[in-house]
Amino acid sequence: MGILVADIRSADSRIVYVNNTFEAITGYSRKEAIGKNCRYLQGSDRLQPEIDVIRAALETGEAAQVRLRNYRKDGSLFWNDLHLVPIVDAAGAPTHYAGFIRDVSEGVATASRLEQMTHTDQLTGCLNRDGFVAKLSSWPASSRVLLVKLDIARFHEINGGYGYDLGDALLRATTQRLETLGAELVGRVGNDQFALAFAIGSDADVAETLERLTRSLGSRFALPGADLRVRFGIGFVTGSPGADPMTLARQAGAALADSKATPLRRPCEFVAEREVQAHNRLKMTSELQRALSADEFVYHYQPQVNLANGRIVGAEALIRWEHPLFGLQQPGRFMGVAEETGLILDIGAMGLREVARFASGFNRNRAEAVCFSFNVSSIELTHRDMVAFARRVIDETGVDPTCLTLELTESLLAEDSSEMLSIFQGLRELGIGLSIDDFGTGYSSLRYLERFPLTEIKIDRSFVSGLPHSAAKRVIVEAVIRLGSELGVRVVGEGVEQQTERDMLAEMGCSLVQGYLFSPPLPADAFSAIAV
Template sequence: MSYRVLIVTADATDCSGLQDMLLDAADGSFVSERVTHLAMALKRLEGTGIDAVLLDLALPDSVGIATFLAVFAAVPHLPILTLCAPEDEPLALETLRCGAQGYLLKGRFASYLVAQSLSNIIQRKTVEARLLVEQARAETTLNSISDAVIGTDLQGRIDYLNLAAERMTGWTREEARGQPIAQVLQLISGASAAVPSPVDQVLQEDAEVGMAAGTILIRRDGSNVAIEDSAAPIHDPDGQISGAVVVFHDVTAARAMAMKMAYLAQHDFLTKLPNRVLLNDRIAQAISLAERSGNSIALMFLDLDNFKHINDSLGHGAGDKLLQSVALRLAKCVRSSDTVSRNGGDEFVVLLAEGRNMQDASLTAQKILAALAIPHRIDQHELRVTSSIGISVYPADAGSAEALLKNADTAMYHAKEAGRNNYQFFKHDMNVRAVERQVIEHSLWRALERHELVLHYQPKVNLQTGSITGGEALLRWVHPQWGMTLPERFMTVAEECGLIVQIGRWVLREACRQTCLWEAEGIVLPSIAVNVSALEFRHPGFVDGVRSILQETGLAPERLQLEITESVLMRDADASATVLHQLKAMGVQLAIDDFGTGYSSLSYLLKFPIDVLKIDKSFVHAISAAHGNGIIVRAVIAMGASLHYQVVAEGVEDQAQLLFLKTEQCGEGQGFLFGQGLVAMQFATLLLASEASGKAAALAPVD
């Protein structure tokens, strides 16, 4: 490799001597160029390819130290050797102080050492330039990272801060330089106790050190910032420790986020109450404390009554606000040591801490019932809500958090069965019923698969002529162990577990199919009635399901009569009217079942395209009861006649009831007086007998 040297001198003799000296170099590593003026030198140096400058301080257009300064300013990274007469050597020494790498005295260029020294100077300058580049790169890198970096010497005094460290500590590099590390990096623990500088430990042990969790940096302005850091020793080329470096970063946001995530993981997002995770932990702690002290704790499982109606009518926004209002009232009903938790949906759990007894739990339950009953002002609405509460006690009722919750939940369902808006303490026989419910649910899922469900059919009779006008399909379950099982035992469970829609579609399909089978055998049943549950009626696919079953079985729509209870229709009268009109457009007959028990408004009743009113059996039974006068039955019959509805009396069981109904011109009747529910074959026999005699078995009970 050869070095290109620019010789700047107007003296031809000096230039020739310098060029000869460079040419005589042992390795032939120099190529020289010559210019005679400073301006020419500056122009040439604007380009590239020059490795060193030999500069005469006496030029035609510049003399003295100014000559050197002009060249040095142009190329501070190149090695510059100055040329001067021996008597001007002090001037040359001054250039050394200003940045020159050396000087040559005129007339003394002949030494071979000059070329060797120049080669060494160029090499050293090249290395220095590379080091400067690397240092600049390292400086840029350290200033671009988000972590703060502080370097110290062997005495723990600061010799370096990057920009992140300046921002985090509040100290500039110039202000911090030479300061003890503890002066700039003031650390305390989360408990406000002073934390020793990790640098001191590093310098003592010559080993990496990590900072304890929860460390806080006190900034120069007194503000705090949570940090995480590590410190490590710095070694010289001989492997000896020469200082330390500490690297740290701000974790304030990360810790805040971690705390927020931990809070969210343990609290309900809507009410800000503890959720099930935190509740289980607190129950376990409460049980542990109660076990040591011999005291009791109580757990209350609370469910809002008919909350779904509020969501359905006013929307989930109003429902959420009501839940928040309930949460606030519950918190005010208990002590600070107790826990109110939202279990999900409209369910809440209250943990009454150690030392509570049955009386305390009763008083708290009464307080909660009273507090929740006060109207809640939600937007422009004044909402009233009640609750059902189940209570279980440790250790009397259960010995674990899971069992306590389960038993309180069981007691809550008994509170609902007892009429809602009350509380019930857990009793062990409740579990027997809960187990039975579970068995029923499990068996129901298999009942459909194993074809254990069957239909019985009960006749409807024209009270004036005695002829059978139709039949009603009645669901029965032939259980392998229980035998013939009535719907009263399993329908509630079917509704709660979601099977009621599937069962209802099976009933409808089977009733339509059987009616068509009878017709194919020459036995014509004018109409078949099928009861529709609330969940079926509200199901979005109900109307399409009816249409599909009619098409599948081939039954004429006008021969199907769907019976919906008055209470189901009035739950949302407008939505009910829409569904009823869709069914009516299909040609299906529509009946209001259990009429008189649902408090329906006559104006709403007129909106419904109803064909049949079925008088509830309780009113029919009142006809033959002591002091019974049948006034309600008479009124319903009269109303039905005026509105051109077919009126059917349910539950006709004796001749006195029959006589009254015939006298009042009631159209049809149904009940044990005319026949109980029969299997398909028996019902077909009854139909054939009715056709033959023209009457429904002479209006006599059928075995």
């Protein structure tokens, strides 16, 4: 360990003693060192904050320990761990300081290499996720940042079609382009996802930066074995990282999700309302999970009436949520979140069992059975074995399957896959009916009526409403009713609210109707009371 002793009684704390190790570390001989101000080892590198620590220790006569950048006689840098200890006289006043120096350059270099490895993406050479967040955390609080997140559209298909070597080459080429844009930080923060941080001053800077970014990424990528034009999703947010850079990163990620949802993946800016919506979705998800456990979902039944005799021959089961604080909630309040989170699978399973159980009990000992219809989402048909599940429900509840109809959306039929056709055929073999709900509002095709084993068509209320006053609606509705009759498919007019609508449907030959003119959806006991 190198040792020097400085006399602090002199105005500039001159060195009065050094040992051999000091000479070996610094390259300065004893003769060259003695008499010099001890600051000479820092050369012109005087802006180190540790020097202020040394100055304060000398002024107060206390010990100090710091790490400094020092320079040898040949000008080479070395890192020096310096421990200063005061030497006092008989009165206890410091007269000299002994400095113990240790060359820690190798340790500092090793730590730097480890940090570099820890914070660097090995494939592209830019920052990895941890490195990007660490650098963003030290962003000056007063400086505004444009944070951009982007990803490569259909990257998994590039890997699958061209191979992982070309996928890796695309990632490296993307990094090279991003590093030419003048960003303070460039990071690969996911498999095919990148982040950039730009120091900006005005909104004009934001627009100009995004223009340069999209222009740079818009040209073709000439890669080994392929020449590709690649589309990128781009999300961005502006602000100050402050003490929580992850907030900005999360917001840029939300904007990227918006960009990916657009057909051309246009750049999207983070909108604060999205964060509120995300929070509400999380809260709603938790509430729905609790509601399932607490058995808070119930079904109301809207009668379907035979116009020929006025008798109730069917009913549509409509879900409601009996919230303990907010009362009865309509499905529009919660079913969207249920589908987004997959909770629709649990809610739908509970619902079909409940409706089948009610139908079984309701029709017991009735001379003329009432048919109950139940709405099924596309997620339920594609994420569970619907035929096997329906069979279990029939076995568990004892319901006559001919008294159950599953209402399907037109988007399901638009898929027109052999797998979907097989599911529908399996359900029909069980005896369960199949209905197109809201016919005419989505991807309507007469091919559905020929290809799929449907038993019912429901004319959407948008066609029924104002029917007497619209010649176009009359032509469409009459054509659907005639088709249903020719194909042996029941036709139900939905949303009937006016007597004139009811009369016109009857005149056209529509025998089954549903709507507030006859009854709103009713709780199970109230429905049982009127459907005698």
